Amino acid sequence: MGRLFARQDGAREQADERHPADNGHPWDELLSAYLDDQLSAGERARLEAHLATDPHLQAELDALRQTVALVRDLPPIPLPRNFILPQTADKLHPADKLHPADKLHPKTARPQFSPSPRPRRAWAAPLLTAATTVVSLLFGVVLAADLWFSSVGRLPLAPAAEPLLEAEAPQPQAFAPSPGIEEAVTETEVEAEAGKAVPAATLLPMPTDVFYPPQPPREAPAEAAPEVEQYASEVPENAEPAAPAADGGPTEEPAPPGPPAAAGVAATPTAPAMPEGLDATAPGIGAGSSGEESAPPTPAPGLPVVEEVPVVSTVPAEAPATPAEGVGGTEPTAGWVAEAPEAPPAAVEEEERDEAAGERGAPEGDVVRLAPIAPWRVLEVVLGLVALGLALVTVWAWRARRR
Amino acid sequence: MDEAGLIAAAQQGKVDAFNELVLAYQQQVYNLAYRILGDPASAADATQETFISAFQTIGRFRGGSFKSYLMRIVANGCYDELRRRKRRPATSFEDFGDVDEDANPALINGHEGPEAYAERQEMAHVIQAGIKTLPPDQRVTLVLSDVQGLSYQEIAEATDVSLGTVKSRLARARGKLRDYLRAEGELLPARYRLDREAIGDRVHGDLGQESVGTGG
Secondary structure (H helix, E strand, C coil), X not given: CHHHHHHHHHHHHHHCCCCCHHHCCCCHHHHHHHHCCCCCHHHHHHHHHHHHHCHHHHHXXXXXXHHHHHHHCCCCCCCCCCCCCCHHHHHHCCHHHHCCHHHHCCCCCCCCCCCCHHHHHHXXXXXXXXXXXXXXXXXXXXXXXXXXXXXXXXXXXXXXXXXXXXXXXXXXXXXXXXCCCHHHHHHHHHHHHCCCHHHHHHHCHHHHHHXXXXXXXXXXXXXXXXXXXXXXXXXXXXXXXXXXHHHHCCCCCXXXXXXXXXXCCCHHHHHHHHHHHHHHHHHHHHHHHHHCCCCCCCXXXXXXXXXXXXXXXXXXXXXXXXXXXXXXXXXXXXXXXXHHHHXXXXXXXXXXXHXXXXXXXXXXXHHHHHCCCCHHHHHHHHHHXXXXXXXXXXXXXXXXXXX | CCHHHHHHHHHCCCHHHHHHHHHHHHHHHHHHHHHHHCCHHHHHHHHHHHHHHHHHHHHHCCCXXXXXXXXXXXXXXXXXXXXXXXXXXXXXXXXXXXXXXXXXXXXXXXXXXXXXXXXXXXXXHHHHHHHHCCCHHHHHHHHHHXXXXXXXXXXXXXXXXXXXXXXXXXXXXXXXXHHHHHHCHHHCCHHHHHHHHHHHHHHHHHHHHHHHHHHC
16 A cells, blocks of 8 residues: 555656646546546557656556456346336426426536426425415314303303393393294293203203204203293203303304304305394493493403304394294394394393392303213314424425435 | 337337336336435436336427437436525535435445445445536536447437537546545455456556656
């Protein structure tokens, strides 16, 4: 080895006079070209003359020749697989699609080789990122809403329940006069009387028709009407379905109320129903408040609770619908509103109910806990899973792209 | 079908025809990519990408050497890959796979014993390691020339540089590789040093004189 280095150094000393050492050996270009027979006749003659008299140069040439020979003798690497293209490759055929062929054209300064897979992923990764973000945000919103509502549902339920009662309360009064509404009245009364029962009763009727197989709730009102307290005790069972409504928020309940809502997707039907219900309740409450002292306070707490408000509204809206089937199930609210103004006279009854409502606070909490709310939670889980999946795919996409 | 016919068919979007060309050239393409990139996974990717790209752009292929056309695509792809690695050294897999990939029992010559085979494998690893020390342009040029056997002219076309540039790149690459092999010489199997030793012995006598002469 020492000898070799010495030899190399010797050669270098010879040549370094003309070329910076960094460029390698000054003669290498000539020697290399000589090996490939790429020298002009004149160059070759001069080089050969040098070689004849310069053993170092000859040694360099031999070393270079051996190096080239070693490289040429490198064994071929076994193919890891076949690289034939899939038949679908012809769909990619239009050359310009993924790859401007210009890049491969000799005249381009620096031909860029952009493998086709990369461009394809190029848009996928950002797109997936966006999708992931959207779904995640959605998930977050839904989760937050659920948490918020559930927390609200537990604490303020009492107030919420009151609004329900009151909102409904006007109804009964309004309806009471009407012929076929007796049922409605009974229901509402039942609700009002049975603190817990109220939500359950009101809510239940509607669901029962559409969604909830358990029809006990429906019947319950009738029975309960006379014996409120008993009902209240019984209600918890029936109330369970109703409870979800309270917890789950508007979406659940609204859905069932819509007569066609059989579809089960609470969202769409609910949305429209809610606003109407809100309006209806609002006026009703307003009317009640103007007429009464007790009325105003109760509704007020109820309103702030966004979700519950809709619940209340929907409940009453539906409540009338069920009892007074002839009135027009679809737009109970309209009738509601119209009737609401009349409510004030019934204020006395409402007061009584309010008191009842105050008592209800505690019991309702129980009801809420019993509630097994499904769709809301299902939506959360689905969103969460989708977000997770998207996130994974996105990560993969970015990685693939980076490769 | 001859190559021209296959190319014509491929230019009309016939995948089958193009795949005939793939089968004919995939070994060369893969080999080239492997020698430039130094690891099987990257080489396989580059090979696949080369053929996809070649198929997509074959409509613009206007005769000439199809092999050069492919080599050009591979070279550019590998070049990009090398530059990408330079930007992200952490993602390099260069150190994986050499040994296994180079080991190919099928390459054992009938008259070559296991030891000789092992020596050849070791030699191949040292050379591959030496190639990896070269900067990208020299690496590509050297592999195109000495692994792939392309002419200067073909290399110039494949890499979009002048003949003079090819010449100097190749010379530098070979010189560096030679120096590398010298530095690693002690690691090489004896039989690969025979040549050199012979040269050394032969030169050594002269060298002494020369050194003296230079010194004086």
